[in-house]
Amino acid sequence: xxxxxxxxxxxxxxxxxxxxxxxxxxxxxxxxxxxxxxxxxxxxxxxxxxxxxxxxxxxxxxxxxxxxxxxxxxxxxxxxxxxxxxxxxxxxxxxxxxxxxxxxxxxxxxxxxxxxxxxxxxxxxxxxxxxxxxxxxxxxxxxxxxxxxxxxxxxxxxxxxxxxxxxxxxxxxxxxxxxxxxxxxxxxxxxxxxxxxxxxxxxxxxxxxxxxxxxxxxxxxxxxxxxxxxxxxxxxxxxxxxxxxxxxxxxxxxxxxxxxxxxxxxxxxxxxxxxxxxxxxxxxxxxxxxxxxxxxxxxxxxxxxxxxxxxxxxxxxxxxxxxxxxxxxxxxxxxxxxxxxxxxxxxxxxxxxxxxxxxxxxxxxxxxxxxxxxxxxxxxxxxxxxxxxxxxxxxxxxxxxxxxxxxxxxxxxxxxxxxxxxxxxxxxxxxxxxxxxxxxxxxxxxxxxxxxxxxxxxxxxxxxxxxxxxxxxxxxxxxxxxxxxxxxxxxxxxxxxxxxxxxxxxxxxxxxxxxxxxxxxxxxxxxxxxxxxxxxxxxxxxxxxxxxxxxxxxxxxxxxxxxxxxxxxxxxxxxxx
Numbered sequence: 001x002x003x004x005x006x007x008x009x010x011x012x013x014x015x016x017x018x019x020x021x022x023x024x025x026x027x028x029x030x031x032x033x034x035x036x037x038x039x040x041x042x043x044x045x046x047x048x049x050x051x052x053x054x055x056x057x058x059x060x061x062x063x064x065x066x067x068x069x070x071x072x073x074x075x076x077x078x079x080x081x082x083x084x085x086x087x088x089x090x091x092x093x094x095x096x097x098x099x100x101x102x103x104x105x106x107x108x109x110x111x112x113x114x115x116x117x118x119x120x121x122x123x124x125x126x127x128x129x130x131x132x133x134x135x136x137x138x139x140x141x142x143x144x145x146x147x148x149x150x151x152x153x154x155x156x157x158x159x160x161x162x163x164x165x166x167x168x169x170x171x172x173x174x175x176x177x178x179x180x181x182x183x184x185x186x187x188x189x190x191x192x193x194x195x196x197x198x199x200x201x202x203x204x205x206x207x208x209x210x211x212x213x214x215x216x217x218x219x220x221x222x223x224x225x226x227x228x229x230x231x232x233x234x235x236x237x238x239x240x241x242x243x244x245x246x247x248x249x250x251x252x253x254x255x256x257x258x259x260x261x262x263x264x265x266x267x268x269x270x271x272x273x274x275x276x277x278x279x280x281x282x283x284x285x286x287x288x289x290x291x292x293x294x295x296x297x298x299x300x301x302x303x304x305x306x307x308x309x310x311x312x313x314x315x316x317x318x319x320x321x322x323x324x325x326x327x328x329x330x331x332x333x334x335x336x337x338x339x340x341x342x343x344x345x346x347x348x349x350x351x352x353x354x355x356x357x358x359x360x361x362x363x364x365x366x367x368x369x370x371x372x373x374x375x376x377x378x379x380x381x382x383x384x385x386x387x388x389x390x391x392x393x394x395x396x397x398x399x400x401x402x403x404x405x406x407x408x409x410x411x412x413x414x415x416x417x418x419x420x421x422x423x424x425x426x427x428x429x430x431x432x433x434x435x436x437x438x439x440x441x442x443x444x445x446x447x448x449x450x451x452x453x454x455x456x457x458x459x460x461x462x463x464x465x466x467x468x469x470x471x472x473x474x475x476x477x478x479x480x481x482x483x484x485x486x487x488x489x490x491x492x493x494x495x496x497x498x499x500x501x502x503x504x505x506x507x508x509x510x511x512x513x514x515x516x517x518x519x520x521x522x523x524x525x526x527x528x529x530x531x532x533x534x535x536x537x538x539x540x541x542x543x544x545x546x547x548x549x550x551x552x553x554x555x556x557x558x559x560x561x562x563x564x565x566x567x568x569x570x571x572x573x574x575x576x577x
Contacts, residue, residue, distance in 0.1 A: 006129060006141055010148055011122045017158040018114055023107035028338060030162040031055045032074050036081035036251075037088055037113070038104040046254045048072045054105060068257040075265035076164075078251040079204030083167040087116030110162065117161035121153055124166075124173035128350055131180045132357045139360035143353055146360075150295045151349065152341040164204050165346040171201040172211060172347040176354075179214045183313060186218040188233050195237035199244020201347065206248075206264075207327050208347045212241060213320040221312065270332040275505075279448075281329040281342065283429035286449030291425045292341035295356070302355025305362070317351050324348045333455050388413040418442040437500075437555065439476065446473040447500060447555070452573050454504040461573040463501060465491045474500045478560070483567075485516065486539050490569040493521070497560035499571060506551040510574040512543045519564020525550050526557055535562070539569055545576070 026034050035051035043050070049072055052058040063072050091112025095102055125144045132140035148154055156165040174197050182190050194215045201208035215237050222230045249259045256265075264270050282290045290297055303321060307314025328334070328344045336344050345352075367374050392398045392412045417423070422430035422441025430444035450473055451458045463474055466482045466489020476498030479491040491497070515521055517535040524530055525546065533542040560568060 002141075003126070003129075006144070007122065007126060009145065010125050011118070014118055014122070014148070014154070014158050015115075018111075018118060018161070021159075023110045024114065024160065024162060026055065026110070026162055029076065029164075030160070031057065032076040033080045033164060034110075034113070034162055035074070036076065036078050037084050038109075040078075040081055041085065041088055041092070042104050046071060046078070046251055048074065067255055069255065071255045073265075074255065077203055077206065078247055079200065079202075080164045080167050082200075082247060083120065083170075083204065084113045084116045087112045087119070114161040117163070117166035118157045120166045120170035121148070121157040124170035124350070125153075127173045127177045128353050131177055131350075132353065134180070136357035136361050138364055139357040142360050143357040146295060146356065147349060147353055151293050152339075152343055152346070153349065155340040156343065156346075160340070163343075165343050168201065168205040168208055168346040169349055171197055171204060172208065173350045175201065175211050175214065176350040179218070183214075183218050183316060184221070186215055186222065186233065188229075188236055191215055191219070191233045191237040192240045195240030196244040199241040199246070202241075202245045203248040205344075205347060207324060207344070209241075209245070210320050210323050210327065211347060212237075213323060214316060217316045217319060221316075266332065271327070271330055272332070273327075273330050276326060276329040277334040278326075278329045279429040279432065281325070281334045283426045283444075284335065284449045285423075285426070285445040287335040287339045287342050288426070289342040289345055291423075294425055296345075296352055298359040299349075299352025299355040302358035302362075303352070304355075306355060306358050309358075317354055321348050321351050335449060337456065385413070388416055391416055418445070437557070443472075443476075448502075450474065451502045451504060453575060454502075459501075461575070462570060463499060464570045465489075465499070465568050466570070476500055476557070485567050485569060488539070488569050490515075490539075490567040493560045493562050493566040493568065495561075497568070499558040499560065500555055501558065501571075501573070502555050503551055503553065505553055506548050508546065508548045508576045509551070510543065510545050510576060512541045512572045512574070514539055514541045514569040514572075515566055516540065516569075517562065517564055517566035519562050519566070521566045521568075522561045522563075524559035524561075526552060527559070530558075535564065535566055539567075 024030075031052075032048075035048045035055070036046065038051055039046055039048055047070070049058060052060075052063055052072055057063055058072070065073075067073055088109060091106075091109040092102070092104070094112070095106045095108035098108065125148055128147070129140045129144045132143055136143070148157070152165070153169065156163055175194060178190055178194050178197065179186075186194075195212070198209060198212050198215075201211060216234070219230050219234045219237075252261055253259045262268075280286070280288065282288050285291055300321070303314055303318050305314075307318055324345065324347065328336075328342065331344065336342050389398075389409070392409070393400075397412045398404055398409065419440065419442045421427075422434065423445050426441075426444055429448075430441040433439070433444045433448065434441040452461050453459075464470055465475060465479070466485075468482065475491070478493065478495045478497035480494050482489045482491055513521070513523070513533065515533070515535060516537060516539045518537070519535055521533045521535050521542070522529070523532070528550070530546070530550070531542075531544050558571065560566070
């Protein structure tokens, strides 16, 4: 009965959430995952021209030139399609019975895939509950409920389910379920199952292959006790892994003409193992994992606690979590594109669930031992809210004698917290940032993650000082408010105007400053004098070339000062070809 109730608590609300919306319109990554599925089912191949034409992307730049085998290029994996095939077949049968479209794109087909993703998430959570109940009986159910409702799992189970993440999470949960009971004595049969499952996981999301560290570390511990059998078991697990990953190798052979690609399909510069964005990946408002999903602090900290209590188990879980984190932090778009939270941690969620269960167990025990301290924490929250209200009232951010909306009160309170201590979700990264750049911690949220040129949604090389959307992000102290300058918005240099911009890597750039005024405009780059320009009465561009060595990786600072008066409209950076 307990497991049935848990199944209902996990599956029923999510199913209702799916059914309450129309079948999703496939976009972005979902298009190419779905193209694999439809092509395998209907065409019995991996040539996606007709699917890409249906979705309107056949003429896109990366699709126009066929590969060496005459196929259309894709950077996405084949594994999700393999997991969805049984559900897709049911959707196809339903479409035929209903007399609807039988072209593979109907709402029946898409809803069947959505249901398949939800089923994989729920099964994965049920497997996790089974694992956790052995060591954390009181925390198992709360942990899996939190994992669904307080992480990115809910989003990818209900709102954007035609993605690889539900399948990746499910297979990672299977891996943990296979490994956990035998983690200290891994036998041949279980090692084979683990190798094959991790191989299949790697066909869903390639970094899932990192979980091969779990059986690998178990076997490493057993090597001294029984070297011969352990080596044989390890080789068998590796062979099973190759068998599991074979569908992806065959897919690459069909599409690109090679079983193994020299570089990731995304490009040779996509994964830079010497260039991690560690703080950004976890704390940036641009999909930082702990900024968007603070619950997972419990997972990471709980694994550290577990490592103190049970060193072997804790370290065997921590190592793959650390490696997954590092690989994700080295990905070209560390923010994971159009992601809810940082979706690339899907295969780490089952391992983090163990740490989270450790924390939940500790919190339950602490509450029983010290209920008065828990009450004190609740009381502190009310005191903080009252203090924030008083601060707003004192600064006349609230009307002295009038009604006010909760949205305004809450926004004002959030602004006060951000200005004084920085966003709690970004602690301690925003404090480190503030100390390093002599800025308030509250600026971290909107500055870190904006690039001049790097990948999608960049600034296109231009910082417009009169654009109110740019103001809170990149314009530091020393500037006046936006004002009209010859039908454009500009800002006056009041003291030492500070302008910030981020580069993925240092490179030579041409710089053009559009300004007006009288006297001389002085520029400094990262604290070192750069140039001096005479100012004219009308807006005019001043240009110079800046060598690569003057820039630094990530955030750079351009300083403006004048011995007269200066209004600056914009700064344009141009890459040298």
